[in-house]
Amino acid sequence: MNTPRRTDNILRTAADLVTETRRGCPIMLQRRFNHDKKIFLGYQAAHTLLDDLQAAGIVGYPATRAYRAHRVLMDRATAAAALNACTDRVQAWTTLYECRSCYRASPWTNLGNETDEFWCPDCEDTVPISDCRVITSA
Incomplete structure (x- = not known):
């Protein structure tokens, strides 16, 4: 049985990467x-991660529609404090599941009344959550 790798929270890691690279x-x-965390x-x-970082005030809106880079508005310490205030967004990125169709990792998305279904935002496939491999778990 595959045991999930224990990692930092994905949203916090994304905030660290964004503030580090600016x-x-x-x-x-x-x-x-892919390279650092496998x-x-x-x-x-990745785009949803940036949307959540934007909602926390860590990054701003993209400069143009063609270039999707967001302006980084905070340093690492300020970003960590901002994420501490947004615990609901941080909790959503605690566990990632691997889609069995495209093998990409995403958080679980609630589709309404189907509590046991996983919807992949990349390939748009819907599969039972029990068929998905847990990638990270806090």
């Missing part, structure tokens, strides 16, 4: 998670 770009997050995030999951 680049809030989905592709940068994908590459760094977690294959899809573009949609």
Whole structure:
């Protein structure tokens, strides 16, 4: 049986990467998670991470629609404090599941009354959550 790798919270790790590199770009997050953490995030999951960082005030809006990089507004210490105030967003990124169709990692998305279904934002496949491999767990 595969046991999940124990890692830091994904949203906190994304905040650290963004404040370290001073680049809030989905592709940068994908590459760094894949290379450093061995977690294959899809573009949609990386973009959603940036949306949550934007909601916490860590990054701003993208400069243009063509270039999806967000301006980084905080340093690492201030970003950590901002995430401590947004515990609901941080909890959503505690556990990632691997889609059995495209093998990308994403948090569980509540589709309404189907509490045992996983919807992948990258390939848009819906599968039973029991068929998904847990990638990270806090």
